[in-house]
Amino acid sequence: MTNEKRNTEVVHSFKCPSCKDGIIDIIKSIYDLPDGDKMLIIKFECNTCNFNKNDIIPLTTNLEPGIMTLQILDEDDLKSKIYRSPTGKLEIPELELIVEPGPRADFYYTNVQGILFRFESAVSIYRNNLEENDQEKSEIDELLVDLNQAIEGKFDFTLKITDLQGGSYIIPQDKSKYTFEKIVKKDLE
Numbered sequence: 001m002t003n004e005k006r007n008t009e010v011v012h013s014f015k016c017p018s019c020k021d022g023i024i025d026i027i028k029s030i031y032d033l034p035d036g037d038k039m040l041i042i043k044f045e046c047n048t049c050n051f052n053k054n055d056i057i058p059l060t061t062n063l064e065p066g067i068m069t070l071q072i073l074d075e076d077d078l079k080s081k082i083y084r085s086p087t088g089k090l091e092i093p094e095l096e097l098i099v100e101p102g103p104r105a106d107f108y109y110t111n112v113q114g115i116l117f118r119f120e121s122a123v124s125i126y127r128n129n130l131e132e133n134d135q136e137k138s139e140i141d142e143l144l145v146d147l148n149q150a151i152e153g154k155f156d157f158t159l160k161i162t163d164l165q166g167g168s169y170i171i172p173q174d175k176s177k178y179t180f181e182k183i184v185k186k187d188l189e
């Protein structure tokens, strides 16, 4: 794992605006994805309080079309980074949650937990718009229970992105839980 992050360097340091005590280092590192692409990761980290921020910028655009699958089995897996391009379809089969590709859909540029929060908020809005006696309400309530368990890392699930154009990516916390299945162009025709 040591040669996966290279060129890690502190590019700037400044006083932490959060605790006013610590020093924040801006750390830049290049991450090599298993399929040869590169990602630039910019990290802000305070050495005193827990103020931190991460940004990921794709450095290469030749990401291949494929199906990315990540098993989420514990709390740490929730920190895996996700970028869903507009051509990517994102699914959590165990919860029957789907984000269809499309120009209207948001770019999901977050981690797994961030995606769960977005689903939770969308599902809650949907529920609140149902009639009081709607039978669907109890189903939605069960889904919300599972979603909240998932947010706390207590519900195992699969996160799947199918991207026929390429451009979406997952950076897993634990590589052994990640698989990438390449889609050969001629299969699409």
Ligand SMILES: [Zn+2]
Binding pocket: 016, 017, 018, 019, 020, 021, 022, 023, 046, 047, 048, 049, 050, 051
């Ligand atoms: Zn601080």
